[in-house]
Amino acid sequence: MNPIDEANHEALQIMLKADPVLIDVVSAEQAIPALREGKKILHAGPPITWKRMCGPMQGAVMGIAVFEGWANDLDDAAQRAANGEYEFHPNHHFDAVGPMTGMTTRSQPLMVVENRTHGNRAFCAINEGLGKVMRFGGNDESVLARLAWLRDVLGPLMGKALRSGDGVALKNLVARGLTMGDEMHQRNVACSGLLLRALSPSLARASTDTAVLADALAFMGGNDQFFLNVAMACGKSMMDPVRNIEHCCVVTAMSRNGTDFGIRVSGTGDQWFTAPVEMPEGLYFPGFSEADANPDMGDSTIVETIGLGGFAMGAAPAVAGFVGAGAASEAALFTRSMREITCGENPEWTIPSMDYTGVPTGIDIRLVVETGLPPTINTGIAHREPGIGQVGAGVVKAPMRCFTDALRAFAQLEGVA
Amino acid sequence: MQLLEHKPVVINVGLEGFADELDSQDVTVVHLDWRPPAGGDAELADLLSRLGS
Numbered sequence: 309m310n311p312i313d314e315a316n317h318e319a320l321q322i323m324l325k326a327d328p329v330l331i332d333v334v335s336a337e338q339a340i341p342a343l344r345e346g347k348k349i350l351h352a353g354p355p356i357t358w359k360r361m362c363g364p365m366q367g368a369v370m371g372i373a374v375f376e377g378w379a380n381d382l383d384d385a386a387q388r389a390a391n392g393e394y395e396f397h398p399n400h401h402f403d404a405v406g407p408m409t410g411m412t413t414r415s416q417p418l419m420v421v422e423n424r425t426h427g428n429r430a431f432c433a434i435n436e437g438l439g440k441v442m443r444f445g446g447n448d449e450s451v452l453a454r455l456a457w458l459r460d461v462l463g464p465l466m467g468k469a470l471r472s473g474d475g476v477a478l479k480n481l482v483a484r485g486l487t488m489g490d491e492m493h494q495r496n497v498a499c500s501g502l503l504l505r506a507l508s509p510s511l512a513r514a515s516t517d518t519a520v521l522a523d524a525l526a527f528m529g530g531n532d533q534f535f536l537n538v539a540m541a542c543g544k545s546m547m548d549p550v551r552n553i554e555h556c557c558v559v560t561a562m563s564r565n566g567t568d569f570g571i572r573v574s575g576t577g578d579q580w581f582t583a584p585v586e587m588p589e590g591l592y593f594p595g596f597s598e599a600d601a602n603p604d605m606g607d608s609t610i611v612e613t614i615g616l617g618g619f620a621m622g623a624a625p626a627v628a629g630f631v632g633a634g635a636a637s638e639a640a641l642f643t644r645s646m647r648e649i650t651c652g653e654n655p656e657w658t659i660p661s662m663d664y665t666g667v668p669t670g671i672d673i674r675l676v677v678e679t680g681l682p683p684t685i686n687t688g689i690a691h692r693e694p695g696i697g698q699v700g701a702g703v704v705k706a707p708m709r710c711f712t713d714a715l716r717a718f719a720q721l722e723g724v725a
Numbered sequence: 726m727q728l729l730e731h732k733p734v735v736i737n738v739g740l741e742g743f744a745d746e747l748d749s750q751d752v753t754v755v756h757l758d759w760r761p762p763a764g765g766d767a768e769l770a771d772l773l774s775r776l777g778s
Contacts, residue, residue: 310777312776312777313777557776674773674776674777674778675778677763677769677773678762678763678773678778679760680760680763680764712763712769715769715772715773715776716772718776719772719775719776722775722776724772724775724776725772725775
Protein backbone atom coordinates (compact mmCIF):
# COMPACT_ATOMS: atom_id res chain seq x y z
CA MET A 309 0.00 0.00 0.00
CA ASN A 310 1.40 3.41 -0.93
CA PRO A 311 1.62 6.19 1.70
CA ILE A 312 -1.49 7.93 0.36
CA ASP A 313 -3.62 4.79 0.50
CA GLU A 314 -2.29 4.08 3.99
CA ALA A 315 -3.15 7.60 5.15
CA ASN A 316 -6.60 7.38 3.62
CA HIS A 317 -7.15 4.04 5.31
CA GLU A 318 -6.20 5.64 8.61
CA ALA A 319 -8.72 8.45 7.95
CA LEU A 320 -11.44 5.92 7.21
CA GLN A 321 -10.71 4.06 10.45
CA ILE A 322 -10.91 7.31 12.43
CA MET A 323 -14.32 7.97 10.91
CA LEU A 324 -15.58 4.46 11.53
CA LYS A 325 -14.36 4.36 15.13
CA ALA A 326 -15.94 7.70 16.04
CA ASP A 327 -18.41 7.67 18.92
CA PRO A 328 -20.49 10.85 18.65
CA VAL A 329 -22.77 11.59 21.60
CA LEU A 330 -25.17 14.51 22.03
CA ILE A 331 -24.26 15.66 25.52
CA ASP A 332 -25.44 19.22 26.12
CA VAL A 333 -26.93 22.48 24.93
CA VAL A 334 -25.05 25.61 26.03
CA SER A 335 -24.77 29.22 24.96
CA ALA A 336 -22.48 29.78 22.00
CA GLU A 337 -20.13 31.96 24.04
CA GLN A 338 -19.73 29.11 26.51
CA ALA A 339 -19.08 26.61 23.74
CA ILE A 340 -16.84 28.93 21.73
CA PRO A 341 -15.14 31.43 24.06
CA ALA A 342 -13.80 33.45 21.12
CA LEU A 343 -17.35 34.69 20.51
CA ARG A 344 -17.19 36.73 23.73
CA GLU A 345 -14.83 39.19 22.09
CA GLY A 346 -15.98 41.61 19.40
CA LYS A 347 -19.08 41.25 17.28
CA LYS A 348 -18.34 37.93 15.63
CA ILE A 349 -20.88 36.40 13.29
CA LEU A 350 -20.15 32.85 12.19
CA HIS A 351 -21.70 31.77 8.92
CA ALA A 352 -21.99 28.71 6.71
CA GLY A 353 -19.45 27.91 4.05
CA PRO A 354 -15.95 29.12 3.31
CA PRO A 355 -14.89 32.70 4.20
CA ILE A 356 -16.88 35.49 2.60
CA THR A 357 -17.22 39.26 2.88
CA TRP A 358 -20.47 41.15 3.41
CA LYS A 359 -20.32 42.51 -0.12
CA ARG A 360 -20.18 39.05 -1.73
CA MET A 361 -22.90 37.48 0.43
CA CYS A 362 -26.12 36.39 -1.27
CA GLY A 363 -29.51 37.86 -0.30
CA PRO A 364 -30.54 35.26 2.30
CA MET A 365 -27.10 35.38 3.95
CA GLN A 366 -27.24 39.17 4.21
CA GLY A 367 -30.80 38.94 5.50
CA ALA A 368 -29.75 36.49 8.19
CA VAL A 369 -26.78 38.68 9.19
CA MET A 370 -29.08 41.67 9.55
CA GLY A 371 -31.49 39.66 11.68
CA ILE A 372 -28.91 38.14 13.95
CA ALA A 373 -27.26 41.54 14.51
CA VAL A 374 -30.59 42.92 15.74
CA PHE A 375 -31.10 39.77 17.83
CA GLU A 376 -27.74 40.30 19.54
CA GLY A 377 -28.47 43.98 20.17
CA TRP A 378 -25.74 45.08 17.78
CA ALA A 379 -28.14 47.17 15.65
CA ASN A 380 -31.32 49.18 16.16
CA ASP A 381 -33.12 47.64 13.21
CA LEU A 382 -32.45 45.71 10.01
CA ASP A 383 -31.42 48.75 7.95
CA ASP A 384 -29.07 49.84 10.69
CA ALA A 385 -27.62 46.34 10.77
CA ALA A 386 -27.00 46.36 7.03
CA GLN A 387 -25.25 49.72 7.30
CA ARG A 388 -23.07 48.53 10.14
CA ALA A 389 -22.23 45.33 8.28
CA ALA A 390 -21.23 47.33 5.22
CA ASN A 391 -19.10 49.58 7.45
CA GLY A 392 -17.17 46.58 8.71
CA GLU A 393 -18.55 46.65 12.24
CA TYR A 394 -19.05 42.90 12.37
CA GLU A 395 -16.45 40.15 11.99
CA PHE A 396 -17.43 37.33 9.67
CA HIS A 397 -15.93 33.87 10.07
CA PRO A 398 -16.90 30.39 8.89
CA ASN A 399 -18.48 28.11 11.50
CA HIS A 400 -15.93 25.51 10.47
CA HIS A 401 -13.11 27.64 11.92
CA PHE A 402 -14.66 27.32 15.39
CA ASP A 403 -15.59 23.60 15.60
CA ALA A 404 -19.12 24.47 14.52
CA VAL A 405 -21.54 24.01 11.65
CA GLY A 406 -24.84 25.62 10.73
CA PRO A 407 -27.52 24.80 8.14
CA MET A 408 -28.21 27.13 5.18
CA THR A 409 -27.11 30.63 6.28
CA GLY A 410 -25.68 29.01 9.41
CA MET A 411 -25.74 32.02 11.74
CA THR A 412 -23.87 31.42 15.02
CA THR A 413 -23.44 34.25 17.51
CA ARG A 414 -22.63 34.52 21.20
CA SER A 415 -26.04 34.16 22.83
CA GLN A 416 -27.53 31.42 20.70
CA PRO A 417 -27.90 27.97 22.24
CA LEU A 418 -25.65 25.37 20.62
CA MET A 419 -26.04 21.63 20.78
CA VAL A 420 -22.82 19.93 21.84
CA VAL A 421 -21.76 16.62 20.31
CA GLU A 422 -18.74 14.94 21.83
CA ASN A 423 -16.77 12.37 19.88
CA ARG A 424 -15.86 10.14 22.79
CA THR A 425 -13.27 8.18 20.85
CA HIS A 426 -11.21 11.27 20.13
CA GLY A 427 -12.35 13.67 22.85
CA ASN A 428 -13.23 16.55 20.51
CA ARG A 429 -16.52 18.45 20.48
CA ALA A 430 -18.59 19.99 17.71
CA PHE A 431 -21.45 22.48 17.87
CA CYS A 432 -24.60 23.35 15.96
CA ALA A 433 -27.58 25.60 16.69
CA ILE A 434 -31.06 24.11 17.25
CA ASN A 435 -33.17 23.64 14.13
CA GLU A 436 -35.80 26.38 13.89
CA GLY A 437 -38.39 24.40 11.94
CA LEU A 438 -39.75 25.13 8.47
CA GLY A 439 -41.26 28.25 6.96
CA LYS A 440 -39.88 31.69 7.72
CA VAL A 441 -36.67 30.99 9.60
CA MET A 442 -33.26 32.58 9.86
CA ARG A 443 -31.43 29.74 8.18
CA PHE A 444 -33.28 30.67 4.97
CA GLY A 445 -32.65 34.37 5.49
CA GLY A 446 -35.81 35.16 7.48
CA ASN A 447 -35.33 38.07 9.87
CA ASP A 448 -38.72 39.49 10.90
CA GLU A 449 -40.10 39.70 14.42
CA SER A 450 -41.52 36.18 14.35
CA VAL A 451 -38.10 34.78 13.43
CA LEU A 452 -36.33 36.72 16.18
CA ALA A 453 -39.02 35.78 18.72
CA ARG A 454 -38.48 32.10 17.93
CA LEU A 455 -34.73 32.51 18.34
CA ALA A 456 -35.35 34.15 21.71
CA TRP A 457 -37.54 31.21 22.77
CA LEU A 458 -34.84 28.77 21.69
CA ARG A 459 -32.29 30.79 23.70
CA ASP A 460 -34.40 31.32 26.82
CA VAL A 461 -36.57 28.21 26.99
CA LEU A 462 -35.84 25.22 24.78
CA GLY A 463 -32.04 25.46 24.82
CA PRO A 464 -31.72 25.58 28.62
CA LEU A 465 -34.34 22.81 29.01
CA MET A 466 -32.58 20.52 26.54
CA GLY A 467 -29.26 21.25 28.20
CA LYS A 468 -30.62 20.40 31.64
CA ALA A 469 -32.20 17.22 30.32
CA LEU A 470 -29.04 16.09 28.55
CA ARG A 471 -26.78 16.84 31.52
CA SER A 472 -28.98 14.72 33.77
CA GLY A 473 -28.00 11.58 31.87
CA ASP A 474 -25.18 10.19 29.80
CA GLY A 475 -26.24 11.94 26.62
CA VAL A 476 -27.73 10.42 23.48
CA ALA A 477 -25.41 8.12 21.54
CA LEU A 478 -25.79 9.05 17.90
CA LYS A 479 -24.07 6.27 16.02
CA ASN A 480 -26.76 3.70 16.78
CA LEU A 481 -29.52 6.25 16.42
CA VAL A 482 -28.37 7.13 12.89
CA ALA A 483 -28.04 3.43 12.07
CA ARG A 484 -31.68 2.91 13.06
CA GLY A 485 -32.75 5.98 11.13
CA LEU A 486 -31.18 4.58 7.96
CA THR A 487 -33.25 1.42 8.34
CA MET A 488 -36.36 3.59 8.76
CA GLY A 489 -35.98 5.62 5.56
CA ASP A 490 -33.88 8.61 6.65
CA GLU A 491 -30.77 9.81 4.84
CA MET A 492 -30.21 12.57 7.45
CA HIS A 493 -30.19 15.53 5.09
CA GLN A 494 -33.60 16.00 3.46
CA ARG A 495 -35.31 13.29 5.51
CA ASN A 496 -34.93 13.21 9.28
CA VAL A 497 -38.41 12.00 10.21
CA ALA A 498 -37.29 8.80 11.88
CA CYS A 499 -34.26 10.18 13.69
CA SER A 500 -36.21 13.22 14.93
CA GLY A 501 -38.75 10.82 16.41
CA LEU A 502 -36.10 8.55 17.88
CA LEU A 503 -34.33 11.52 19.46
CA LEU A 504 -37.55 12.83 20.92
CA ARG A 505 -38.28 9.37 22.33
CA ALA A 506 -34.83 9.25 23.90
CA LEU A 507 -35.04 12.75 25.36
CA SER A 508 -38.66 12.91 26.49
CA PRO A 509 -38.28 11.34 29.94
CA SER A 510 -35.36 13.56 30.90
CA LEU A 511 -37.09 16.64 29.42
CA ALA A 512 -40.10 15.87 31.60
CA ARG A 513 -37.92 15.46 34.68
CA ALA A 514 -35.98 18.63 33.89
CA SER A 515 -39.06 20.78 33.41
CA THR A 516 -40.86 22.48 36.28
CA ASP A 517 -43.67 23.82 34.12
CA THR A 518 -45.99 21.51 32.18
CA ALA A 519 -46.94 24.26 29.70
CA VAL A 520 -43.27 24.84 28.88
CA LEU A 521 -42.72 21.12 28.56
CA ALA A 522 -45.71 20.80 26.25
CA ASP A 523 -44.39 23.62 24.06
CA ALA A 524 -40.96 22.01 23.91
CA LEU A 525 -42.32 18.59 23.01
CA ALA A 526 -44.69 20.07 20.43
CA PHE A 527 -41.85 22.05 18.82
CA MET A 528 -39.51 19.07 18.62
CA GLY A 529 -42.22 16.63 17.59
CA GLY A 530 -43.64 18.99 14.99
CA ASN A 531 -40.40 19.45 13.10
CA ASP A 532 -39.42 16.58 10.80
CA GLN A 533 -36.00 18.18 10.30
CA PHE A 534 -35.23 18.66 13.99
CA PHE A 535 -32.51 16.01 13.83
CA LEU A 536 -30.69 17.61 10.88
CA ASN A 537 -28.69 19.94 13.11
CA VAL A 538 -27.80 17.05 15.41
CA ALA A 539 -26.61 15.02 12.42
CA MET A 540 -24.50 17.98 11.33
CA ALA A 541 -22.78 18.37 14.69
CA CYS A 542 -22.33 14.60 14.67
CA GLY A 543 -20.66 14.84 11.26
CA LYS A 544 -18.40 17.68 12.32
CA SER A 545 -17.31 15.76 15.42
CA MET A 546 -16.48 12.75 13.25
CA MET A 547 -14.55 14.67 10.58
CA ASP A 548 -12.44 17.03 12.67
CA PRO A 549 -10.13 14.23 13.93
CA VAL A 550 -9.43 13.41 10.27
CA ARG A 551 -7.90 16.84 9.65
CA ASN A 552 -4.18 17.28 8.98
CA ILE A 553 -3.13 13.69 8.33
CA GLU A 554 0.03 13.70 6.23
CA HIS A 555 -0.38 12.11 2.76
CA CYS A 556 -4.15 11.88 3.24
CA CYS A 557 -6.45 13.08 0.45
CA VAL A 558 -9.79 12.43 2.11
CA VAL A 559 -12.24 15.35 2.16
CA THR A 560 -12.78 16.64 5.71
CA ALA A 561 -15.40 19.29 4.96
CA MET A 562 -17.70 20.40 2.17
CA SER A 563 -19.61 23.60 2.67
CA ARG A 564 -21.34 26.47 0.87
CA ASN A 565 -22.09 30.09 1.68
CA GLY A 566 -24.56 30.73 -1.15
CA THR A 567 -21.81 32.26 -3.27
CA ASP A 568 -18.90 29.80 -3.08
CA PHE A 569 -18.66 26.08 -2.52
CA GLY A 570 -15.61 25.07 -0.50
CA ILE A 571 -13.89 21.84 0.46
CA ARG A 572 -11.06 21.01 2.82
CA VAL A 573 -8.80 18.02 2.44
CA SER A 574 -6.97 16.30 5.27
CA GLY A 575 -3.44 16.45 3.85
CA THR A 576 -3.67 20.07 2.78
CA GLY A 577 -4.66 21.24 6.26
CA ASP A 578 -7.29 23.89 6.73
CA GLN A 579 -6.97 25.46 3.29
CA TRP A 580 -10.28 25.96 1.45
CA PHE A 581 -10.58 25.06 -2.20
CA THR A 582 -13.47 27.05 -3.59
CA ALA A 583 -15.50 27.50 -6.75
CA PRO A 584 -18.75 29.26 -7.58
CA VAL A 585 -21.60 27.37 -6.02
CA GLU A 586 -24.12 25.70 -8.31
CA MET A 587 -27.90 25.89 -8.50
CA PRO A 588 -29.76 22.89 -7.12
CA GLU A 589 -32.00 20.98 -9.50
CA GLY A 590 -35.19 20.01 -7.83
CA LEU A 591 -38.83 20.51 -7.12
CA TYR A 592 -40.44 23.74 -6.00
CA PHE A 593 -43.26 24.35 -3.60
CA PRO A 594 -46.49 25.61 -5.21
CA GLY A 595 -46.11 29.18 -6.42
CA PHE A 596 -42.31 29.10 -6.71
CA SER A 597 -39.91 28.27 -9.53
CA GLU A 598 -36.21 28.16 -10.34
CA ALA A 599 -36.35 31.92 -10.92
CA ASP A 600 -36.94 32.33 -7.17
CA ALA A 601 -34.10 30.07 -6.07
CA ASN A 602 -30.89 31.04 -4.35
CA PRO A 603 -27.75 29.08 -5.20
CA ASP A 604 -26.79 26.24 -2.89
CA MET A 605 -25.99 27.13 0.71
CA GLY A 606 -25.10 25.73 4.15
CA ASP A 607 -22.70 23.62 6.20
CA SER A 608 -25.15 20.71 6.02
CA THR A 609 -22.97 19.00 3.40
CA ILE A 610 -21.01 17.72 6.38
CA VAL A 611 -23.56 14.88 6.37
CA GLU A 612 -22.53 13.87 2.83
CA THR A 613 -18.90 14.09 4.00
CA ILE A 614 -19.63 11.27 6.47
CA GLY A 615 -21.58 9.17 3.96
CA LEU A 616 -25.15 10.29 4.61
CA GLY A 617 -27.49 12.60 2.65
CA GLY A 618 -27.08 12.09 -1.09
CA PHE A 619 -24.58 9.30 -0.41
CA ALA A 620 -27.27 7.37 1.51
CA MET A 621 -30.08 8.08 -0.96
CA GLY A 622 -30.62 4.32 -1.31
CA ALA A 623 -31.91 4.28 2.26
CA ALA A 624 -34.50 6.94 1.55
CA PRO A 625 -36.38 6.30 -1.71
CA ALA A 626 -39.00 8.85 -0.66
CA VAL A 627 -36.33 11.53 -0.76
CA ALA A 628 -35.49 10.81 -4.39
CA GLY A 629 -38.99 11.89 -5.31
CA PHE A 630 -39.06 14.81 -2.89
CA VAL A 631 -35.88 16.32 -4.30
CA GLY A 632 -36.82 15.57 -7.90
CA ALA A 633 -33.99 13.09 -8.38
CA GLY A 634 -36.06 10.46 -10.14
CA ALA A 635 -38.08 7.41 -9.27
CA ALA A 636 -37.80 5.74 -5.90
CA SER A 637 -36.30 2.71 -7.64
CA GLU A 638 -33.40 4.90 -8.81
CA ALA A 639 -32.38 5.98 -5.31
CA ALA A 640 -29.86 3.15 -4.98
CA LEU A 641 -28.04 4.37 -8.08
CA PHE A 642 -26.98 7.52 -6.26
CA THR A 643 -25.49 5.50 -3.44
CA ARG A 644 -23.74 3.11 -5.84
CA SER A 645 -22.20 5.96 -7.83
CA MET A 646 -20.94 7.64 -4.65
CA ARG A 647 -19.23 4.39 -3.70
CA GLU A 648 -16.98 5.01 -6.72
CA ILE A 649 -15.47 8.08 -5.08
CA THR A 650 -15.05 6.84 -1.51
CA CYS A 651 -12.36 4.87 0.31
CA GLY A 652 -14.81 2.40 1.78
CA GLU A 653 -18.16 1.73 3.39
CA ASN A 654 -19.46 2.08 6.90
CA PRO A 655 -20.39 -1.40 8.15
CA GLU A 656 -22.44 0.06 10.99
CA TRP A 657 -24.51 2.41 8.84
CA THR A 658 -26.18 0.07 6.39
CA ILE A 659 -29.03 0.20 3.90
CA PRO A 660 -31.44 -2.76 4.18
CA SER A 661 -32.87 -2.42 0.68
CA MET A 662 -29.36 -2.60 -0.77
CA ASP A 663 -28.60 -5.92 0.93
CA TYR A 664 -27.25 -4.05 3.95
CA THR A 665 -24.56 -2.29 1.99
CA GLY A 666 -22.70 0.21 4.14
CA VAL A 667 -22.96 3.86 3.20
CA PRO A 668 -20.06 5.13 1.02
CA THR A 669 -17.54 6.69 3.37
CA GLY A 670 -14.42 8.82 3.03
CA ILE A 671 -14.37 10.94 -0.15
CA ASP A 672 -11.03 10.52 -1.95
CA ILE A 673 -10.32 13.56 -4.14
CA ARG A 674 -8.32 11.36 -6.52
CA LEU A 675 -11.39 9.25 -7.22
CA VAL A 676 -13.58 12.31 -7.73
CA VAL A 677 -11.18 13.72 -10.34
CA GLU A 678 -10.50 10.36 -11.96
CA THR A 679 -14.15 9.39 -12.39
CA GLY A 680 -15.50 12.86 -12.99
CA LEU A 681 -18.21 12.08 -10.42
CA PRO A 682 -18.73 15.00 -8.05
CA PRO A 683 -20.35 14.34 -4.67
CA THR A 684 -24.15 14.35 -4.84
CA ILE A 685 -25.81 16.53 -2.25
CA ASN A 686 -29.45 16.60 -1.15
CA THR A 687 -30.41 20.11 -0.24
CA GLY A 688 -33.16 22.55 0.63
CA ILE A 689 -33.61 25.52 -1.70
CA ALA A 690 -33.89 29.01 -0.23
CA HIS A 691 -35.62 31.96 -1.88
CA ARG A 692 -33.05 34.32 -3.35
CA GLU A 693 -34.53 37.27 -1.45
CA PRO A 694 -34.04 37.52 2.29
CA GLY A 695 -36.93 36.85 4.59
CA ILE A 696 -39.05 34.50 2.46
CA GLY A 697 -37.67 31.11 3.39
CA GLN A 698 -37.57 27.67 1.78
CA VAL A 699 -39.07 27.34 -1.69
CA GLY A 700 -38.11 23.80 -2.63
CA ALA A 701 -35.70 20.91 -2.31
CA GLY A 702 -33.30 19.37 -4.75
CA VAL A 703 -30.00 17.78 -5.62
CA VAL A 704 -26.83 19.68 -6.31
CA LYS A 705 -23.36 18.63 -7.41
CA ALA A 706 -20.20 19.82 -5.74
CA PRO A 707 -18.22 21.87 -8.31
CA MET A 708 -15.46 19.79 -9.86
CA ARG A 709 -13.02 22.71 -9.72
CA CYS A 710 -12.81 22.39 -5.93
CA PHE A 711 -11.46 18.89 -6.40
CA THR A 712 -9.10 19.57 -9.30
CA ASP A 713 -7.60 22.55 -7.44
CA ALA A 714 -7.27 20.45 -4.30
CA LEU A 715 -5.64 17.66 -6.28
CA ARG A 716 -3.03 20.01 -7.72
CA ALA A 717 -2.23 21.45 -4.27
CA PHE A 718 -2.06 17.97 -2.77
CA ALA A 719 0.22 16.78 -5.58
CA GLN A 720 2.57 19.68 -4.86
CA LEU A 721 2.71 18.76 -1.19
CA GLU A 722 3.45 15.17 -2.15
CA GLY A 723 6.26 16.41 -4.39
CA VAL A 724 4.87 14.93 -7.60
CA ALA A 725 3.57 18.05 -9.33
CA MET B 726 -15.65 -15.25 -41.54
CA GLN B 727 -17.62 -16.11 -38.40
CA LEU B 728 -18.54 -12.45 -38.07
CA LEU B 729 -20.34 -12.63 -41.36
CA GLU B 730 -22.07 -15.92 -40.72
CA HIS B 731 -23.29 -15.26 -37.16
CA LYS B 732 -24.89 -12.38 -35.40
CA PRO B 733 -22.24 -10.48 -33.47
CA VAL B 734 -22.23 -10.20 -29.70
CA VAL B 735 -20.82 -6.82 -28.79
CA ILE B 736 -19.18 -5.25 -25.78
CA ASN B 737 -19.44 -1.49 -26.15
CA VAL B 738 -16.99 0.67 -24.21
CA GLY B 739 -17.57 4.38 -23.77
CA LEU B 740 -20.23 6.11 -25.79
CA GLU B 741 -23.61 4.65 -24.89
CA GLY B 742 -25.19 5.78 -28.17
CA PHE B 743 -23.38 3.01 -30.05
CA ALA B 744 -24.85 0.40 -27.73
CA ASP B 745 -28.33 1.89 -28.07
CA GLU B 746 -28.06 1.75 -31.86
CA LEU B 747 -27.04 -1.91 -31.85
CA ASP B 748 -29.72 -2.74 -29.32
CA SER B 749 -32.35 -1.17 -31.55
CA GLN B 750 -31.20 -3.52 -34.33
CA ASP B 751 -31.66 -6.54 -32.06
CA VAL B 752 -27.93 -7.08 -31.63
CA THR B 753 -26.85 -8.46 -28.28
CA VAL B 754 -24.74 -5.75 -26.67
CA VAL B 755 -23.27 -5.17 -23.23
CA HIS B 756 -22.44 -1.58 -22.48
CA LEU B 757 -19.51 -0.68 -20.25
CA ASP B 758 -19.84 2.82 -18.80
CA TRP B 759 -16.24 4.01 -19.16
CA ARG B 760 -14.65 7.33 -19.67
CA PRO B 761 -10.99 8.33 -19.74
CA PRO B 762 -9.52 9.28 -16.34
CA ALA B 763 -10.12 12.94 -15.45
CA GLY B 764 -12.30 13.32 -18.50
CA GLY B 765 -9.26 13.04 -20.75
CA ASP B 766 -7.37 15.94 -19.16
CA ALA B 767 -3.74 14.89 -19.70
CA GLU B 768 -2.28 17.03 -16.91
CA LEU B 769 -4.72 15.74 -14.29
CA ALA B 770 -4.41 12.17 -15.52
CA ASP B 771 -0.63 12.44 -15.13
CA LEU B 772 -1.00 13.81 -11.58
CA LEU B 773 -3.42 11.01 -10.72
CA SER B 774 -0.95 8.46 -12.00
CA ARG B 775 1.82 10.00 -9.86
CA LEU B 776 -0.49 9.95 -6.85
CA GLY B 777 -1.06 6.24 -7.23
CA SER B 778 -4.59 6.44 -8.54
